[in-house]
Amino acid sequence: MARLILLILIAIGAWYLWQKIKSSSPQERRKQIFMACIAGVAAIVVVLAITGRLHWVGAALVLILPVLGRLLSQLSRYLPWLMPLFEKYSNRRPNPGATQHPPPHNTEGPPLSEHEARRILGVDADAGRDEIISAHRKLIQKLHPDRGGNDYLASRINAAKELLLSILG
Known part of the structure; x- marks a missing residue:
């Protein structure tokens, strides 16, 4: 009240x-x-x-x-x-914004093939949507930049998931 x-x-x-x-x-x-x-x-x-x-x-x-x-x-x-x-x-003081944020790195890498995307996520050729999402979740929990991983690995895992899900439709 x-x-x-x-x-x-x-x-x-x-x-x-x-x-x-x-x-x-x-x-x-x-x-x-x-x-x-x-x-x-x-x-x-x-x-x-x-x-x-x-x-x-x-x-x-x-x-x-x-x-x-x-x-x-x-x-x-x-x-x-x-x-x-x-x-x-x-x-005389340095610009604090210039030193705190380094320029973003190119984390994309070369384009993925379907075979490489399946190898990254560790799923078979007949894996379904749920299995792809589950494999992505397990990997990203281990290799996310907030948990000690790096941007490159996280971006490759995300790209692999997006590619495989787009192939499934």
């Missing part, structure tokens, strides 16, 4: 907020949407902290982030010599 009441209150609040944003001028609309998002995140963090799903230190850090943004802008106004140092530091 408490969840239903909370859900109704959230729906009423969202409707009221939507009406207020819809009736405002385009200049004010952006500011109101931003503030609504900040308030929504803060409310979610508070609820998670109260229910024990988020440690209170994490909640405090998330709620302090907007204050830190304002503090940084104030700091740049009162200490202008600090901004060139910050810009020099931020330009």
Whole structure:
């Protein structure tokens, strides 16, 4: 019952907020949407902290982030010599996205024949749909990249299954 009441209150609040944003001028609309998002995140963090799903230190850090943004802008106004140092530091740091994701490798390999696909999955020439799917499932559980296998083997197993199932129709 408490969840239903909370859900109704959230729906009423969202409707009221939507009406207020819809009736405002385009200049004010952006500011109101931003503030609504900040308030929504803060409310979610508070609820998670109260229910024990988020440690209170994490909640405090998330709620302090907007204050830190304002503090940084104030700091740049009162200490202008600090901004060139910050810009020099931020330009020197490597791009984190460039080092975390290596370029994808070509994992396709040469095209498979029906005989090779059957050898990969370890099924006979008269194997049915269920047997092919079962053999694929067993192999992919052992050789999936998330379980210590590699992309090439997983892609070959998937290609073998797709080929054999397409032949069966």
